Amino acid sequence: MFVLNELDQKLLEHFKGYVVKKDLVRSVKVGANVPVFVLEYLIANSCSTDDEEKIKEGMSNVKKILSEHYVNPEESALIHSKIREKGRFKIIDKISVELDSNRDMYWASLQNSNIRNGNIRDSLVTEHEKMLMGGIWAIIDVEYDSDIKIGQNIYPFVISNIKPIQLSTFDNSKIISKRKEFTKSEWLDVLLRSCGYEPNAEGVTDRIKMLLLSRLLPMVESNFNFIELGPRSTGKSFVFKELTPYAVLISGGQGTVAKLFVHGTTNKVGSVGQWDAICFDEATDKIFKDRDAIPLMKDYMESGSFSRAGAGGEITGVASIIFNGNINQPVETVLQTSHLFSPLSDEVNNDTAFLDRIHFYLPGWEMIKFSPHHFTSNFGFSTDYFSEALKSLRRVTYTDVLEDYFSLGSHLKQRDTKPVKKTVSGFIKLMHPDGEYTKEDVREYLEIALEMRRRVKEQLKRIGGMEFWETNFSYIDKETQEEHFVGLPEEKGSNLIENTPLPPGVCYTCTSDGDSLALVRIEAVVTSGSGKMYISGVNNTVVKDNIKNTYQYINANEKTILNEQHSLKNYDITIQITNMLGASISSGIGSAVYIAIVSALYKKNLKSGLAVLGNISVGGAVERAINFADKITMLSDNGAKSVVVPIDNLSELTGIPATVLGNTDIQFYQNNQLLMQKAILVD
Known part of the structure; x- marks a missing residue:
């Protein structure tokens, strides 16, 4: 027998006729094709009670209607x-x-x-x-x-x-007037149970609750661009498929200009003008059927409008855009080898202009995998009432609320500020539909907003380099003038360059192929032998020649570089090249290879968090590093505490962001002797 808890009793007291026992839907065995809002439309009025006999009677009637009129x-x-x-x-x-x-x-x-x-x-x-x-x-x-x-x-x-199958009329005054009867935590539980989740199930932390709630933001905020990538079975599309008649799910590869924007023959506005939310399911496969849809989607995601030749000028819409898809690798692996947009369809996963328009990146890898105990058996709003309540909240806005208490840090540009304000506004609508909130409420929502937008920006930095380097997001408390920085959970402790003295033979560098960067680990292993060199971990002929030239330079200048005891003819050397992050490795690693070989021969540690840029030619000339600022930024972001660079790059120092210079010491060399002095750790 079901026992009402205090929250159930409150809901029945204040929202009788608008709430339903959520497990009733699951008890109606009608197959997988019936959305929740269809079933709850049929059972809400007759089963919004704690009277078990009336519930049984109502369910009997619902089953009769379904058996006679629902089509399998x-x-x-x-x-x-x-x-x-x-x-x-x-x-x-x-x-x-x-x-x-x-x-x-x-x-x-x-x-x-x-x-x-x-x-x-x-x-x-x-x-x-x-x-x-x-x-x-x-x-x-x-x-x-x-x-x-x-x-x-x-x-x-x-x-x-x-x-x-939706309410014909709706008045949100009850939601507004009755919100005060519930505490903040109770109201959060009501919202989650209205979605079908059980907020008190094992594994559902306070953070998971807020992440689950975040899925509702596109339903209360117009023109909100949202992405969730994560493992399977976490319910990414559930909200948009099952909980509202105002959202539409578009299968992978079915996004056309006519369906989304405007029909070329009839000039009828497409989905962006008809729905509150458009969810692209399985966006990791393919998103758009027409290539022409991509520039239109960029325009729409930026401004909520688009222009199409022959369509009669600018057309506006209010639909939020959602991208859902699966990440099939651990997030740590993705971050080490690529970026968190890489699972997306090839048509957009490196398009920085498209990705920069995303307001909110929900970390789907943190979500629980749903099992039966994660679905509630308690009362929540009936789905038709709940979906109408969400829709009604789109008419109000709280985008300027955070400015009453906080200002945003210098790294947030206009394209960052807008998503943050819209996210805060959305959370206030969901959690405080009566407009009664505190400064600490706003702080909580602001920190989530900064995190979710920063996740977008961090990936753009990995893809696009210097254009997106300002990712150190913060907010300033106007009352205390304290600045608070907001990080990303997945970035903590992820420095790829060790912040300890590097072992002999280990050195880091960064290469570039056009605008694409690669973080490279070089390890020289010395064994007794007869002067042979082996290269592993790279197949690129140009890179191999770069390594061989460095080795030949050391060999030709042994008398000035090495003593007799450490002569190359007494050793075999294996050079192991590892791509730690980013694109394919390219040339320009000569100086780092030089330091790796020399430190391995002498068994000398290199300085903590060291990276080396530049090249040493066969004749001993030091060659400048190309894409200097981008390389320095990438090395600094991944833990480099000291970077030794050619003197010819000195004039480019002014192009390095101040935050990078604050975290990483940049030193210059003009010959191999200075390079060794600045790189090798003195005992």
Whole structure:
């Protein structure tokens, strides 16, 4: 027997008729095709009670309606027969409509009933335009008329009436007036249970609760660009597929200009003008069917509007954009070898202009994998009421609230400030729909907002270099003038360059191939031998020649570089090259190889967190490092405490960010002797 807890009793007291026991949906065995909001639409009014007999009676009625009118796909032939024999039949199904321009008429399709060419009058299509944008679930009256022919073909199915499965009217005053009856933690639990989650289940920490809540932000904030990449089975698309009739899920590769933006023939505005949220599911496979959709999406994500030739000027929309997809490797591995956008479809995963428009990167790898105990059996808002409440909150904004208490640090540009303000606004709407919040509430939401936007910026820095180097996000308390910096959990302790004296033979450097950088670890291993050299870890001929030239330089100048005891002819040397991060390794590693070999021969440690840039030619000339500022920044970001660089790069020092110079000591050399002095740790 179910026992009401205090929160259930509060909900029934203040929201009777608008809440439902969430496990009732799971007890109705109707297959996987019925969204939660469809089932709860049917059970909310009759089962919003703690009276077990009334719940049983209501559920019995719901099951009867579903058994008689909900269409399972395997029953489609039976439904066709029922419509024919009865002449008119009411069904629950998902209906979509397409324009047949050759015949200048609309055709309706019913998903589970397998009706593909249903007759539907223009006025119904005009009244329910979302049928053209992916379809809606509805209670549908279907009639049978065998006299309707086109040529020799009979098209007997006629859609005579449609009742969308959502509330016809909504007043959010109850949500606003009753919020004060609940504590902040109680209200958070109510919101999560309304989504079907059990907030008190094992493994659901306070942080997980806020991450789960974050999935609702695109439903309360217009034009909010959101991404979640993480493992499978974490419910990434659940909110947008099951909990609201105002969101649409677009399968991978199905994003077209006509569907998303504007139809080239009819000039009808697409999904961005019809839905509150558009979720691209499986965005790691393919997002857009048309390449032309990408620049339009960039414009839309930036400004909420776009222009299309022949469409009659600028077109606006309010739909939030969501990208969901799977990361199949541990996040640590992804960060060591690439960036956190790399799992996305190839069409956008290195497009910095596209990715920079994302407001919020939810770390899906932190999410729990859902099992039965993570779904609640307690009361929460019925989904139709909840979805209407979320929609109503889009009409208000709190984007300027944080300025009452805090200012943002210097590293946040305009494109960073907007996402942060919208995120704070969204959280206030969800948690404080009555507008009653405190400074500490705003601080909590601000820190989450800074983290989620910084995650975007950090990946852009990995892809695009200096243009995005300012990622040290912070906020300043206006009352105390204290500055608080916000980091990323996955970045902590992830320095790839050890902040301890480096072992003999180990040195770090950075190479560049165009704008693409690679963090490289060089390890020279010395064994007794006869003067042979082996290279492993790299196949690039140019890089191998770079290493061989450095070795030949040392060999040709042994008398001035090495003493007799350490002569190359007495040793075999293996040079192991490891790509720690970024693109393919390219040339320009000669000076680092030189220091690795010499320190290995002399068994001398190198300085803590050391990296070396530049090249030493066969003739001994020191060659400057190209892409100097980008390389220094990448090395500093990955733990380099000291970087020794050619003197010819001195004039470029002014291009290094001040924060980098504060973390990393840059020293210059003009010959091999100075290089050794500045790199080798003195005993």
